[in-house]
Amino acid sequence: MKQGKNSWKFTNGVYIDGNATVTGPKEAKGPLADTFDYSFDDLYCNEKTWEKAEQALLKKSIGLTLSKTNTRQDAVDLFISGDLLNQTISSSYVARDMDIPFFGVFGACSTSMETVAISSSFVDAGHCSKVVAGTSSHYSTAERQFRYPTEYGIQKPNTAHCTVTGAGSVLVQKEKAAIQVEGATIGKVIDYGVTDPLDMGSAMAPAAANTIVQHFKDFGRQPDDYDIILTGDLASVGTPILKKLTEQSGYDIEDVHQDCGLMIYHDSQKVNAGGSGCASSAVVTYGYIMQQMMDHKLDKVLVVATGALLSPTIVQQKESIPCIAHGVVIKRVKD
Amino acid sequence: MITKDNYKESVKPYQGKPPLLKNCLKAFIVGGLICVIGQGLTYFYMYVFDFTEKQAGNPTVTTLILISALLTGFGVYDRLGSFAGAGAAVPVTGFANSITSAALEHKSEGILFGISTNMFKLAGSVIVFGTVSAYVVGLIRYTIQQLL
Numbered sequence: 177m178k179q180g181k182n183s184w185k186f187t188n189g190v191y192i193d194g195n196a197t198v199t200g201p202k203e204a205k206g207p208l209a210d211t212f213d214y215s216f217d218d219l220y221c222n223e224k225t226w227e228k229a230e231q232a233l234l235k236k237s238i239g240l241t242l243s244k245t246n247t248r249q250d251a252v253d254l255f256i257s258g259d260l261l262n263q264t265i266s267s268s269y270v271a272r273d274m275d276i277p278f279f280g281v282f283g284a285c286s287t288s289m290e291t292v293a294i295s296s297s298f299v300d301a302g303h304c305s306k307v308v309a310g311t312s313s314h315y316s317t318a319e320r321q322f323r324y325p326t327e328y329g330i331q332k333p334n335t336a337h338c339t340v341t342g343a344g345s346v347l348v349q350k351e352k353a354a355i356q357v358e359g360a361t362i363g364k365v366i367d368y369g370v371t372d373p374l375d376m377g378s379a380m381a382p383a384a385a386n387t388i389v390q391h392f393k394d395f396g397r398q399p400d401d402y403d404i405i406l407t408g409d410l411a412s413v414g415t416p417i418l419k420k421l422t423e424q425s426g427y428d429i430e431d432v433h434q435d436c437g438l439m440i441y442h443d444s445q446k447v448n449a450g451g452s453g454c455a456s457s458a459v460v461t462y463g464y465i466m467q468q469m470m471d472h473k474l475d476k477v478l479v480v481a482t483g484a485l486l487s488p489t490i491v492q493q494k495e496s497i498p499c500i501a502h503g504v505v506i507k508r509v510k511d
Numbered sequence: 512m513i514t515k516d517n518y519k520e521s522v523k524p525y526q527g528k529p530p531l532l533k534n535c536l537k538a539f540i541v542g543g544l545i546c547v548i549g550q551g552l553t554y555f556y557m558y559v560f561d562f563t564e565k566q567a568g569n570p571t572v573t574t575l576i577l578i579s580a581l582l583t584g585f586g587v588y589d590r591l592g593s594f595a596g597a598g599a600a601v602p603v604t605g606f607a608n609s610i611t612s613a614a615l616e617h618k619s620e621g622i623l624f625g626i627s628t629n630m631f632k633l634a635g636s637v638i639v640f641g642t643v644s645a646y647v648v649g650l651i652r653y654t655i656q657q658l659l
Contacts, residue, residue: 225619325616327583328633329592329599329608331534335526368518378522382515417525420513446593 180394183361184293186300192292192346192506193353194247196240197463198233199455200315200341206441211463212342213240219316219341226326230259230266230314233343233455238270238310241345252276252347253304256295258287259312259454260339261321266312276308284483285409286363287311288344288458289502293360295348296504310345313453322373322488335375335413337452340440344458354470354509361391361503365485369496373486376497377414377437377449380482383499384410385421387480391503392427399429403474406465407501408457408481411437411450436460457481461506469508476507538598541591545602549575572603579604583611609633 179185197212204215214236216222221229234257242249255274257267258281271278283290291309298304316326318339324330348357366386370379384407392398399405399422410418415435422429436457437450461479468474480503491497513521552574556567582588588608592599599605610630617625631638 227619320616324633325612327586327589327608327612327615329583329589329595329605329612331593331596333529368515370519375526378526381522382518413525413527417513417522424512 182390183394185359186296186357188300190296190299190357191349191353192355194241194245194347195462195466196237197344197459198237199459203342208440208464211467226316230312230317231269234266234270234310234312237343237345241347245347249275252306252308254307256291257310258282260318284485285454286481286483286500286502287454289479289481289504292504293502296357299348299350305350307348309348311454311458312343313339313455315339315341332448333374334448336448337411338447339453340451340455342455342459344462346462356507356509358505358507361387363387363501365498365500367496367498371496373491376484377411379484379497380499381410381414381417383501384418384480384482387501387503388422389425399427399432402432402476402478404434405429405432405478407435409437409452410435413449479504534596538596541595542598545604575604576607579607580611583608
């Protein structure tokens with residue numbers, strides 16, 4: 177059901193089960209290591225190329241989602257997935273080995289919540305009863321596509337991010353489970369003119385602020401209606417800008433805001449501003465956050481996954497970076 | 512008040528300043544050390560193999576390139592580059608790293624379309640500008656010599 181201007185409220189009951197997370201070795205040394213279901217100890221994930229490694233992450237995650245919920249592939253109505261690579265190959269190549277109808281989507285690092293929002297609306301409308309939503313990113317595939325060869329020695333500025341190696345997936349379903357998807361706010365493409373691809377926090381903060389403020393307006397809510405307002409990968413530069421921008425619009429989120437990009441690594445792991453990539457919001461939300469909800473430590477969370485919709489070609493043509501953020505409200509189902 | 516119009520200016524305080532002095536110092540020390548190693552190699556070739564200083568130049572550069580390529584393959588040079596910045600990028604070892612890293616990166620697409628097509632994708636600009644500027648400087652030198 178439409179809620180306000182840019183939001184949806186899922187009134188027929190949409191639930192999340194089988195939340196699964198898989199990461200690479202660096203994430204397994206971070207503060208959230210215990211919350212991941214599986215971590216590869218090698219960046220190649222036992223594969224021959226980086227691209228296959230990313231597929232292995234996603235495949236493993238989806239396998240875990242299905243096995244955790246005892247769901248057979250033929251019981252799943254739809255698989256929705258996206259990633260950062262050209263033609264979203266990680267998702268398509270994983271879908272190739274699955275016997276499930278597939279939608280590939282692209283929302284850069286906002287893909288996690290984009291897939292959950294779309295899946296939830298299909299379930300709410302009755303088109304599907306079980307949808308697998310997944311996403312992945314890999315440090316080396318992202319470096320190679322967006323930046324430099326992995327072994328190239330370059331000094332990155334403090335505003336640069338480190339792409340999270342990982343994949344996350346959930347089963348969005350009609351059947352009641354521990355976590356409910358209450359609603360979603362779909363973001364608009366926002367571009368405040370930032371041109372530096374090594375400063376995505378500054379570029380994405382206005383998109384996150386726009387979605388969060390719109391969410392409050394659409395649902396008639398305030399920041400303290402949530403235990404956490406979680407952004408995907410604004411990291412150390414984008415986070416204070418977001419707080420300032422929402423404060424200017426009359427919403428002080430200082431006490432409830434957290435950012436996945438700042439949660440996933442230790443400061444000592446040399447990640448400059450923090451983590452980024454589709455997996456940043458996915459592995460933190462589907463891992464730590466959902467586990468906290470199941471342990472009754474969190475009741476209601478607004479997850480706002482942020483994405484920078486750029487390509488190396490268009491940035492070299494001196495275009496600025498358009499960004500997007502999608503918000504999804506997840507809440508614990510009271511026993 | 513941060514607005515769309517003043518955004519780039521008003522978010523500057525949040526972006527922090529790059530540690531210029533620290534970076535320059537690290538670049539100076541590491542870049543200098545690479546040159547010291549190069550000088551050492553030159554003396555080695557001069558005194559062990561009886562090369563003249565001019566003759567020792569080529570084997571010195573070749574040895575530095577070999578060392579850099581090996582360090583790139585062992586995953587050391589990217590860390591050195593991230594620590595030392597220009598100090599590791601400007602010497603010939605940085606040039607070798609840019610070629611070796613690209614070649615390694617594209618090994619997965621095969622020898623023709625992967626390695627040989629992509630290995631100069633970073634070094635290409637250095638070669639183009641190096642050649643063009645050498646030509647221009649040579650032309651200027653020749654013209655001046657003819658005039659004098």
